[in-house]
Amino acid sequence: MGLHLYDTMRGRVEPFQPREPGRVRMYTCGPTVHGRNHLGNFRTYLQEDLLRRHLEASGFAVTHVMNITDVEDKIIRGAAEAGVSIDQYTAPHIEAFFTDLRRLNVLPAHHYPRATQYVPQMLQLIERLVAAGFGYPAEGSVYFHVGAFPHYGALSGLPAAGLQAGASGRVDSDEYDAKEEVRDFVLWKASRPGEVAVWPSPYGQGRPGWHIECSAMAMALLGETVDLHCGGVDNIFPHHENEIAQSEAATGQQFVRHWMHCEHLLLAGGKMAKSEGNVVTVEALVARGVRPMVIRYLLLSGAHYRRRLHFREEELEAAAEAVDRLVGFWRRCAESLPPAGGPQDGAGPDLLGAAAQRAVARFQAALDDDLNLPAGLAACFDLVHEGNRLLDRGEASAAGRAAALDGLRTIDRVLGVIEVAAGEVAVASALSPEEQALFDTRERARADRDYGRADALRADLLRLGIAVEDRPGGSRWRRV
RNA sequence: GGCGACUUAGCCAAGUGGUAAGGCAGCGGUCUGCAAAACCGCGAUCCCGGGUUCGAUUCCCGGAGUCGCCUCCA
Numbered sequence: 285m286g287l288h289l290y291d292t293m294r295g296r297v298e299p300f301q302p303r304e305p306g307r308v309r310m311y312t313c314g315p316t317v318h319g320r321n322h323l324g325n326f327r328t329y330l331q332e333d334l335l336r337r338h339l340e341a342s343g344f345a346v347t348h349v350m351n352i353t354d355v356e357d358k359i360i361r362g363a364a365e366a367g368v369s370i371d372q373y374t375a376p377h378i379e380a381f382f383t384d385l386r387r388l389n390v391l392p393a394h395h396y397p398r399a400t401q402y403v404p405q406m407l408q409l410i411e412r413l414v415a416a417g418f419g420y421p422a423e424g425s426v427y428f429h430v431g432a433f434p435h436y437g438a439l440s441g442l443p444a445a446g447l448q449a450g451a452s453g454r455v456d457s458d459e460y461d462a463k464e465e466v467r468d469f470v471l472w473k474a475s476r477p478g479e480v481a482v483w484p485s486p487y488g489q490g491r492p493g494w495h496i497e498c499s500a501m502a503m504a505l506l507g508e509t510v511d512l513h514c515g516g517v518d519n520i521f522p523h524h525e526n527e528i529a530q531s532e533a534a535t536g537q538q539f540v541r542h543w544m545h546c547e548h549l550l551l552a553g554g555k556m557a558k559s560e561g562n563v564v565t566v567e568a569l570v571a572r573g574v575r576p577m578v579i580r581y582l583l584l585s586g587a588h589y590r591r592r593l594h595f596r597e598e599e600l601e602a603a604a605e606a607v608d609r610l611v612g613f614w615r616r617c618a619e620s621l622p623p624a625g626g627p628q629d630g631a632g633p634d635l636l637g638a639a640a641q642r643a644v645a646r647f648q649a650a651l652d653d654d655l656n657l658p659a660g661l662a663a664c665f666d667l668v669h670e671g672n673r674l675l676d677r678g679e680a681s682a683a684g685r686a687a688a689l690d691g692l693r694t695i696d697r698v699l700g701v702i703e704v705a706a707g708e709v710a711v712a713s714a715l716s717p718e719e720q721a722l723f724d725t726r727e728r729a730r731a732d733r734d735y736g737r738a739d740a741l742r743a744d745l746l747r748l749g750i751a752v753e754d755r756p757g758g759s760r761w762r763r764v
Numbered sequence: 765g766g767c768g769a770c771u772u773a774g775c776c777a778a779g780u781g782g783u784a785a786g787g788c789a790g791c792g793g794u795c796u797g798c799a800a801a802a803c804c805g806c807g808a809u810c811c812c813g814g815g816u817u818c819g820a821u822u823c824c825c826g827g828a829g830u831c832g833c834c835u836c837c838a
Contacts, residue, residue: 313838321838328838356836442767442834469835494836516838517769523836546838547769550831557837585787587777592770592831599776602788609787612801650778658778662786669786669803676795676803735797742799753800762801 287342287652289335290590292520292543293439297654300542302511307345309506310336311540313498313515313523314350314396317377318358322563323583323595324549324556326388328516330580331546331589331655333390335514337698338651349505350393351498352378355400355481355491363480370400370481384566387576388583389700395505399497403483406492406500409534410471410485418533422462424474424488430467433529439543440521469526471496495526499539503531513540517547518555546589556595564595577705578604584699585657606665608762610692611706613668616675617689636674636684640691643667647695657699664695715761719748726752727759 287300302308312332315321329350339346354374363373385392399406410426413419418432430436463470470493475482482489502510508531515524524543531539548555551562569579582603587593646663650656671688674680680688696702715723726741742752751764 315838316836325838353836440767440833467835514838518833518837521833521835526835548832548838555832555837559837585777590769591777594776596776598788602776605789606787608801616802656778658776658787659785662778665786672802673804730797733797739798746800751800754796754798755801 285649285652287338288654289542289544290654292545293540295441300512302344303509303541306343308339308347308512309510310339310346310348310512310514311498311502311506311510312348312350312393312513313519314352315381316353316356316359317374317381318356318362319377319558320380320565320567321384322556322558322565323569323579324516324563326384326566326579327549327583327593328514328546329385329390330388330583332514332544333700334584334589334651334657334698335512335544335655336391337700338655341648341694341698342652347395347506348391348393349395349397349502351501352381352396352398353494353497354378354398356494360479360481360491364478380567387566387570388580389577389704391700397501397505399492399501400481402497402501402504403492405504406496407472407483407485409496409500409503409530412534413471413530416533418530419471420464421487422464424490425462425470426472426487427463427468428471428526428530428533429464430469430529431465433533435532436529437525439528440525442521442525469493469495469522471530495523496530498523499527499531499534502539503535508535508537509539509541511541512544513542514544514546517545520545547587547592549583550592550594569600574600575604575607575705575708577701577708578607581607581701581705584701585661588658589655607701607705609668610664610702613671614689614692614702614706617671617685617692634681634684634687636671636680637687639667639670639674640684640688644691644694647698651698660695661699664692664699667691715750719745719750722748723750723752723759723761730754730759 288297289300290297312329314329315325336346336348355370359370359374363370366373410419413428414421414426417429419426419428472485472487472490473493474487475489475491479491481491483491502513513524513527520543528539550556551564554560554562556562556564566576566579570576578600582595582600583593585606586595586599586603643663643666646666647660650660650663653659667688671680674684692702722741722745726738726745729735729738729741745752745761746764749763750761752759752761
């Protein structure tokens with residue numbers, strides 16, 4: 285059926301059609317590198333990663349750009365307080381951001397443009413807007429005249445007349461002195477005394493406004509029209525609304541063909557946000573021993589991307605169990621494969637191979653339907669269930685087991701969880717000498733039929749976080 | 765004040781105009797020295813009240829509750 289996506293502008297699910305067949309230009313709103321990004325931010329980045337992976341699995345050549353906002357009020361203030369340049373101030377935050385992305389197995393974007401490196405392009409765009417009558421300088425700043433752009437509000441559905449200035453409590457009123465209208469937004473901000481981030485411009489010393497960076501960098505790297513523009517729902521207004529206005533006012537071209545927005549992650553009933561002070565970071569969870577793939581799984585599958593997701597401890601545990609079930613079946617298929625060139629068994633109908641094919645088809649169809657990963661995972665778990673059943677009964681041929689593993693790999697190229705999670709178990713897990721000694725001692729006790737001692741040792745190992753499973757071919761363990 | 769979203773089993777969560785996927789947890793069983801894992805079996809008047817319809821969880825209206833946005837937050 286091909287990929288169908290919900291488009292924020294049109295408000296419905298519709299076929300996704302890039303401008304150039306087979307090629308997708310994708311721009312995703314990245315982090316403001318001030319403080320550590322939290323799970324809510326990463327939920328959005330992960331959903332975008334899922335989209336990117338599904339596009340590539342579907343045969344599209346994707347060019348993915350994610351901006352890094354490295355100049356902004358809080359950064360400037362933080363740098364000033366620390367007495368360092370903004371580059372020095374943001375460097376560790378940028379590093380931490382990439383560390384978390386790697387931990388979560390997010391495919392790197394092709395470009396990570398930084399706002400501070402695109403100031404000339406932003407100024408060019410501002411000059412075009414001023415020349416065209418959409419921008420006006422005032423007291424060293426430049427503002428966008430919203431009233432001059434008739435389609436303003438189309439994305440967010442907020443009628444210009446219905447906007448109640450200051451209703452959200454986010455307005456810093458003294459910034460608006462020079463504006464002609466309250467809803468006008470700033471393209472270029474005049475420097476204030478003592479600010480560390482300053483660029484020369486035709487309007488005087490200053491720095492770029494927030495929205496202009498995304499327009500300038502998207503156009504510089506992807507052209508005047510991008511196929512996909514993604515971000516969190518809180519960017520719909522004003523950020524993306526303003527991007528459309530300033531971009532289309534400057535070029536006369538459609539800026540974005542398809543808008544995708546990820547819903548919020550909630551904690552304790554409210555939005556997770558730095559400003560709310562209810563933030564959980566990847567770093568904090570990892571420090572507690574939560575496996576990164578469990579975090580990825582939860583943020584991807586906890587709810588469809590257009591639904592709010594409540595972050596809860598119990599769900600983290602449930603996610604860990606679900607990941608273990610997927611990994612368990614993956615390993616079971618991998619381990620039961622005969623050596624290459626060995627004898628093939630099970631000449632009968634290849635039920636497992638057929639089940640794998642069905643699962644892959646269902647998974648792909650589910651993702652084609654507006655990235656319905658919960659439905660896709662249902663297909664995946666059905667394969668696990670059917671596969672385990674056939675393996676238990678000895679009804680899975682070697683070809684079937686290979687097909688099941690192959691099907692899981694196909695799914696996991698999009699999901700991005702199972703193979704890495706299997707590796708997490710193996711890597712994080714090498715037993716310490718003490719643990720190995722306990723394990724070996726227990727094996728000997730079992731061989732001696734000293735079950736009382738074996739059970740005691742098993743309980744000891746479990747307290748150390750190692751679950752032992754006795755199986756026909758010998759005991760084995762896994763971290764829990 | 766304006767705009768909008770959501771409400772499905774103990775928890776999380778898909779989905780459909782013809783009585784509802786999947787995951788976690790729980791209970792019983794098979795297997796096991798005992799466990800674990802896996803497998804078999806067990807669970808829903810789909811927030812409430814109207815309406816449309818042969819038939820609504822699914823469409824419409826009203827209500828209740830929860831939440832988001834209304835200028836620099838993913």
